[in-house]
Each structure stands twice: as C-alpha cells, then as structure tokens.
Amino acid sequence: MRKGSAIKCGTVKNEMKNVATGEQSPNTRPMSRKAAAGEYMNPAQVEHFREMLTDWKQALMEEVERTVHHMQDEASNFPDPNDRATQEEEFALELRTRDRERKLIKKINESLMMLDSGDYGYCEICGGEIGIKRLEARPTATLCIDCKTLDEIKERQMG
C-alpha cells in the first residue's frame, strides 16, 4: 500500500503533472479520484457503478410509469376519428419508447447482477477489461470496444 504522496506537495516542485483530468462524459457524475486511480473494479468503483445504474433504473421506471398513466388519461379523450388516428400514432410511438426503456431496464438489471457476481466491467467475449471511461459513458456495456466493433460489423453483414 502506497500512501502519503501528497504530503510534501507544498514546497517540493511538483513535476508529476496530473494527466488523468478531463474527458469525463458530461452527463455522468465522475467518480472520486481515489476510486478511479485504484485497481480496476475495486470496491469503490463497484459502488460507483452500482449507484449509477440504480439511479438510472429508477429514472427509467418513473418514465415508464408516466407513459402508462399518460396513455390511460388520454385514451378516452378523442371522440373524433381523425384525432383518434393521430392519437394512435402517438401511442404507437410511446409504446416503442416504452419497449426500449423496458429493454434498457433489463440490461441495467443484468449489469447489477454482474456487479454482484464480480463479472461487471469485463468483456463477455474476450474477458478483457472494458475500461472505466467506456463504462462511464455506457454503464451497461458488456463488450470491450474491440469486440463491440467486430460485433457491429458482423451484425451489419448479416442484417
């Protein structure tokens, strides 16, 4: 365990420039420097991602709830057939959005389970580290960027 490197910073000329600043995804809370600097997927990082995923899931579930209520509220408000058609299009769109949200919630749940089992943060294909930066931007990522890229190429070729 190495500690105390900050103690003599006051007078000693600081030659070690901090290169780890910046490049955080703007819509995520950056983890503390201590957590980020530690061993990959140390308890502080696991905790950070658990919190991030839990908050995200909570927000999505509230969004799904809102959509359901919105649809129930509006379902009977349009006696005019033209209005009904527009409304049905709107509903179709909302259902698709809700479907996406449900899938995302499922992915978040899977990520949370992987956090519990200690598999979180490692690529499903090659087993390598997905990387903190990638996980900060895509907390549900299960593939490293290389495997993901290959996967997308294959998908395009099949699709």
Ligand SMILES: [Zn+2]
């Ligand atoms: Zn990989």
